[in-house]
Amino acid sequence: MSNVEIRPPRPEEYAAAGEVTVLAYDADGHLAADVGYDAVLRDVARRVGEAEVLVAVDGTGEVLGTVTIVHPGSGYAEISRPGELEFRMLAVAPPARGRGVGEALIKAVFDRARALGLPKVVLSSLDRMHSAHRLYERLGFARLPERDWRPFPHVSLIAYQIDV
Template sequence: MSEIRVRMARPDEYAAIGELTVEAYTTGGHLADDVGYDAVLRDVAGRAATAEVLVATGGDDVVLGSVTVAEAGTPKAEVARPGELEFRMLAVSPDAQGRGVGEALTGAVVDIARERRFGRVVLCSRDRMTTAHRLYERLGFTRIPERDWAPHPDVPLLAFAMDV
């Protein structure tokens, strides 16, 4: 696979990013019991209005994955506290999974945190997203169970953090 590049998403890519995100979550079995979250995942323009949306592309500039980055106290931040940067909705196209796209996106978030002098990067992930959990742990994230929460009774979210 050609080199993966991460950059800010462009508005003309929002629809493709939304569909890619829904496809990745659906393929992974993460939307089966979460009626309505697909609309949230598709609303890339809404996310971009209050957070940053990054994309990973290949050499042909085709979108391979995306992640949303939010600062504490902003509408898209769920668990970030002052001094922390949060990321959400990390998604990689099913066709590009296993090629380092998720790692590149996560690394870009960590780089942003360092550049902006945040002390920590945090995130929440569905309890059953074990492939993502292995990636986060391999990259140096650790569990912070005191911040686990559930937006709905059947949707437990596990919190992770990395000091940067």
């Protein structure tokens, strides 16, 4: 991980960051039931305008992963409340998995929450994103079942939180 930099994306990296997000979700079968969500995932320029986006970039400039950091009450917020920072759309390019990229992105979210003086980080995750759930739990996230929700009848999201 020493050759991976976590930082906001440059405009010329928006397309690559969007494509990494789509490829990651598609590789795990998370786009099949949600027609049109790929366009939301690709639209990094919009996310940058309404939230904070981070990318993980290797020494050659290749975008390996990305995450969107969301403030309560903002356009991308799903479950965050005052005093909480939320993240969404965590994605690691399939060839970069197993190298600590996802963990590094999440730890950057923790750093951002601390810098903002926010004591908690929360997230929603598709109930079938089992590998992501293992990562969250290994990092110390706890389930927050009272905030589980369904944006659509066929989509179940489960909530997690951690004190940072």
